[in-house]
Amino acid sequence: MGSNTPRKAGSERGGRATEEMSYRTRLEETLPRVRETIAEAARRAGREPEEVRIVPVTKGHPLEAVEAILDAGLRDVAENRVGELEEKARRLRDDRVRWHMVGHVQRRKAPRLLPIVHLLHSLDSVRLARRFQRVVEDPEAPLRALVQVNTSGEEAKGGFEGRDGALRGLGEILEIARIRVEGLMTMAPLTDDEETLRSTFRRLREIHEEARETLPEYRGTELSMGMTNDYPIAVEEGSTMVRIGTALFGERPE
Numbered sequence: 001m002g003s004n005t006p007r008k009a010g011s012e013r014g015g016r017a018t019e020e021m022s023y024r025t026r027l028e029e030t031l032p033r034v035r036e037t038i039a040e041a042a043r044r045a046g047r048e049p050e051e052v053r054i055v056p057v058t059k060g061h062p063l064e065a066v067e068a069i070l071d072a073g074l075r076d077v078a079e080n081r082v083g084e085l086e087e088k089a090r091r092l093r094d095d096r097v098r099w100h101m102v103g104h105v106q107r108r109k110a111p112r113l114l115p116i117v118h119l120l121h122s123l124d125s126v127r128l129a130r131r132f133q134r135v136v137e138d139p140e141a142p143l144r145a146l147v148q149v150n151t152s153g154e155e156a157k158g159g160f161e162g163r164d165g166a167l168r169g170l171g172e173i174l175e176i177a178r179i180r181v182e183g184l185m186t187m188a189p190l191t192d193d194e195e196t197l198r199s200t201f202r203r204l205r206e207i208h209e210e211a212r213e214t215l216p217e218y219r220g221t222e223l224s225m226g227m228t229n230d231y232p233i234a235v236e237e238g239s240t241m242v243r244i245g246t247a248l249f250g251e252r253p254e
């Protein structure tokens with residue numbers, strides 16, 4: 001380091017976050033590229049690019065990343081830890097931001113998350129849903145959430161297990177009045193194997209379609225799937241929200 005020459009954000013993945021390049025400058029380059037990639041994938045699948053919302057994931061990046069997102073005209077921002085989300089929301093104090101939570105939430109942290117979160121992507125147990133039910137005070141302002149499903153079969157991934165687990169869990173959560181289920185979320189394995197990625201996303205869409213047919217209470221419209229490594233495939237398979245960190249902001253600083 002030591003040089004203050006501006007550096008180009010290297011690779012497709014956005015390069016390393018360096019102090020030499022501001023988040024704003026970096027986004028001017030990466031955001032159009034991500035949008036174009038989404039548009040191409042949507043067209044390949046006969047979808048409209050507007051059906052896919054970019055949810056930038058700023059975890060591990062400074063507040064400047066969130067400010068750059070707002071400057072670029074976006075309002076959705078995601079974090080994966082309650083503490084970091086709280087901290088950023090408190091320091092930023094900008095009510096233009098719609099905060100998304102995409103990581104596992106411990107039940108005891110539900111009360112802290114509730115006042116901040118616009119959409120919880122990672123509702124991964126009935127017990128967590130029941131915890132939120134007790135915390136939401138206003139029945140007219142339910143928690144908006146996506147039910148997380150493990151469609152990859154990977155042990156380490158959170159969420160309800162596969163089709164059966166998802167339909168059963170979804171059925172129980174739909175009975176909880178103060179939660180509004182807006183759709184489903186999944187995470188694919190970190191792999192380059194296209195067929196593995198595709199089938200992980202396709203399974204989520206199939207569960208969503210089956211739920212729409214068999215669970216009258218389910219009116220979800222959102223499929224949160226796709227990250228830097230796999231979002232073009234996720235869009236081809238029907239994603240409505242891609243959660244993108246690295247492709248927008250570069251590698252997360254340690």
Ligand SMILES: *Cc1c(COP(=O)(O)O)cnc(C)c1O
Nearest residue numbers: 057080102227228243244245246
């Ligand atoms: C970090 C994270 C992302 C974004 O990952 P990138 O590979 O940086 O795009 C998306 N979803 C979840 C749940 C995450 O934790």
